[in-house]
Amino acid sequence: MQELLTDGGLMAFCKKASGGETSMSTYNIAVIPGDGTGPEVVAEGIKVLNAVAGPAGLKFDYTYYDLGGERYKRTGETLPESVDR
8 A cells, every 4th residue: 555655656646637736625425335355345445545535635525325226126116216316
């Protein structure tokens, strides 16, 4: 992970992409962990995003959605109205 945060890694990429400036950019991210190994994999991905966010001048706003087979078994809904925005 540390390699990504050095001048030769993600920081250099972000500086180059932004023309050398590091201003805070905010991104809205829908998080859908799902079932099976999904929740564990998604949790690790969120850790990575959070680790690089500050040094890269990024901010992530996460919206979590309870979707997947287990939810369908509980509720009988595949896509609830609360998600259909």
